[in-house]
């Protein structure tokens with residue numbers, strides 16, 4: 001896989017250091033309360049498992065699966081819930097955990113959908129933010145890093161389901177996704 005990587009943006013140490021800070025921030029903001037982290041599969045699974053271990057207040061986990069890119073590098077703009085939450089979130093502190101926000105279409109839809117279920121609070125935490133192609137304004141409460149308008153892979157993030165197990169966040173070589 002390494003020959004397909006253009007550059008490494010954030011290695012394991014850098015990621016963990018920033019995630020520790022995010023965990024501390026969340027723990028402080030919700031001191032005396034509990035939070036429910038809602039991870040968006042599959043991309044956020046690696047980030048989620050590192051993040052939750054840096055949170056010192058009671059933290060619960062649930063996951064959603066939504067359709068986004070399919071196997072291509074362009075967003076379809078169509079958001080569909082393929083797997084919903086297991087539990088009722090009414091009256092709970094919810095944090096949506098995403099791997100990367102690009103156009104913002106996925107989160108714009110999800111935020112509205114979850115707000116309809118009357119949580120006590122709803123915030124957004126994303127490891128990466130790619131603001132260049134935003135179509136919907138999204139307020140991000142917790143953010144790891146900004147990334148350039150390139151194709152990102154690794155640390156849970158895929159191209160056509162590949163590269164999720166890379167331990168770092170990097171850029172995919174252009175020739176890999178242009179030759180398909």
Ligand code: IMP
Nearest residue numbers: 043075100101102103104105106151152
């Ligand atoms: P959005 O709806 O355009 O904000 O897309 C969000 C989702 O698209 C993310 O959760 C990712 O799964 C996927 N995505 C966006 N940018 C990239 C990228 O650079 N590499 C891989 N997946 C991406």
Ligand code: MG
Nearest residue numbers: 040041043099
């Ligand atoms: Mg995703």
